[in-house]
Amino acid sequence: MAVLEIRNLTKRFGKTTAVHDLDLDINEGEVFGFLGQNGAGKSTTIDMLLDFIRPTDGTATISGHNPQHDPRTVRENIGILPDAYSLYDQLTGREHIEFAITMNESEEDPDAILARVGLATASDRPTGSYSKGMRQRLAFGMALIGDPSVLILDEPSTGLDPNGVEEMRTIIREEADNGTTVFFSSHILDQVEAICDRVGIIDDGKLIAVDTVAGLRNTVNTRSTLILSVDSVPPSRGISDLEGVTNVEYTDEAIEVSCTNPEVKSSVIARVEATGASVTDITIEQTSLAELFSKITTGGKIE
Numbered sequence: 195m196a197v198l199e200i201r202n203l204t205k206r207f208g209k210t211t212a213v214h215d216l217d218l219d220i221n222e223g224e225v226f227g228f229l230g231q232n233g234a235g236k237s238t239t240i241d242m243l244l245d246f247i248r249p250t251d252g253t254a255t256i257s258g259h260n261p262q263h264d265p266r267t268v269r270e271n272i273g274i275l276p277d278a279y280s281l282y283d284q285l286t287g288r289e290h291i292e293f294a295i296t297m298n299e300s301e302e303d304p305d306a307i308l309a310r311v312g313l314a315t316a317s318d319r320p321t322g323s324y325s326k327g328m329r330q331r332l333a334f335g336m337a338l339i340g341d342p343s344v345l346i347l348d349e350p351s352t353g354l355d356p357n358g359v360e361e362m363r364t365i366i367r368e369e370a371d372n373g374t375t376v377f378f379s380s381h382i383l384d385q386v387e388a389i390c391d392r393v394g395i396i397d398d399g400k401l402i403a404v405d406t407v408a409g410l411r412n413t414v415n416t417r418s419t420l421i422l423s424v425d426s427v428p429p430s431r432g433i434s435d436l437e438g439v440t441n442v443e444y445t446d447e448a449i450e451v452s453c454t455n456p457e458v459k460s461s462v463i464a465r466v467e468a469t470g471a472s473v474t475d476i477t478i479e480q481t482s483l484a485e486l487f488s489k490i491t492t493g494g495k496i497e
């Protein structure tokens with residue numbers, strides 16, 4: 195079921211069309227990554243979902259509620275980690291969490307939330323002494339309060355160290371597994387790839403691709419490299435003749451095959467094994483999401 199329904203959403207600022215005719219459905223329990231270059235229209239889209247700004251045209255509904263007509267219900271249903279937020283430097287982490295619990299009329303245990311976001315030992319320190327990553331953890335903890343059905347996270351891993359990124363990823367996955375829909379924007383493409391069920395790419399206000407990362411790889415003409423470790427390197431047996439194979443290189447213990455067609459890999463393995471060699475290990479190096487993103491936003495567009 196679509197929890198987030200965006201229809202013909204458009205925002206113009208004078209002559210600038212920041213978001214153009216956006217259509218998107220995001221399902222219950224889905225983790226959706228919203229990608230785009232600087233100025234592509236990500237924040238404008240998020241601001242319209244939150245009713246921080248009004249669309250010029252079109253609608254966005256969250257769990258069937260239009261934020262323009264029913265802002266209170268929408269706010270009760272969503273947890274937000276905005277791009278820019280302020281903390282009260284004099285108040286402790288625990289006091290922030292307690293305040294958010296009161297505002298949400300929730301019964302949650304502040305210590306459990308602080309522990310979940312890795313702030314148990316810093317909970318009684320004023321947030322003025324927090325590092326950037328600690329502030330981000332606290333803001334994320336506040337977004338989780340009230341068991342929101344939708345989490346909207348703007349660049350959630352900003353300021354986090356690798357452990358923090360991993361912990362946040364685990365929490366996002368746990369929330370999604372419990373049915374929460376997660377919509378987040380990011381520039382850190384490898385992290386998006388590791389966590390998202392689907393990604394959408396916005397370019398110059400237009401949504402130019404929506405798919406799984408694997409789906410994008412199949413749609414865009416991308417390369418992958420198949421590295422076969424073998425017990426004995428066979429003489430070339432027609433591997434380079436296979437359609438979709440662009441290059442074959444032999445080392446003492448391995449064969450590296452560059453493929454443009456993902457389906458050719460099984461044929462390559464079959465041909466190697468037909469020579470009597472045994473394949474002892476297989477590694478596939480895929481085009482990263484960063485490369486896909488660059489390819490899609492610089493001309494290799496998906497029709």
Ligand SMILES: Nc1ncnc2c1ncn2[C@@H]1O[C@H](COP(=O)(O)OP(=O)(O)OP(=O)(O)O)[C@@H](O)[C@H]1O
Nearest residue numbers: 207210211212230231232233234235236237238239
């Ligand atoms: N209040 C505004 N008035 C005029 N133009 C605006 C306003 N807000 C955004 N824009 C323009 O709309 C376009 C989209 O901006 P937006 O902030 O949505 O991009 P973004 O994808 O979030 O970028 P970034 O990654 O840099 O945060 C840009 O051309 C921007 O200059």
